[in-house]
Amino acid sequence: MGKLVKVHVEIPVDDYINMVLLVAKEEYPNLRQIVLEGVRKVFEKYGEDYFKELREENREIVENILKKAKIVERKRVRKWIVK
Numbered sequence: 001m002g003k004l005v006k007v008h009v010e011i012p013v014d015d016y017i018n019m020v021l022l023v024a025k026e027e028y029p030n031l032r033q034i035v036l037e038g039v040r041k042v043f044e045k046y047g048e049d050y051f052k053e054l055r056e057e058n059r060e061i062v063e064n065i066l067k068k069a070k071i072v073e074r075k076r077v078r079k080w081i082v083k
Contacts, residue, residue, distance in 0.1 A: 009035075 019034050028034050055062050
């Protein structure tokens, strides 16, 4: 997967409950997978060419993120077990 960035996002409680229930029913391995699938659907909507163009137009923003963002490497996989 490469480098990861931690992002704090607030979501409605009902959405969180639905996500947890999907994990509990083993439809998804973890909450992260649900979030990533949703993000990827948004990206697919626009296509790769759109983001290449945006990156070129906003090169300064991209460079700032790459320089200053605290990028973390995942050292171990955490499993969340619902009992």
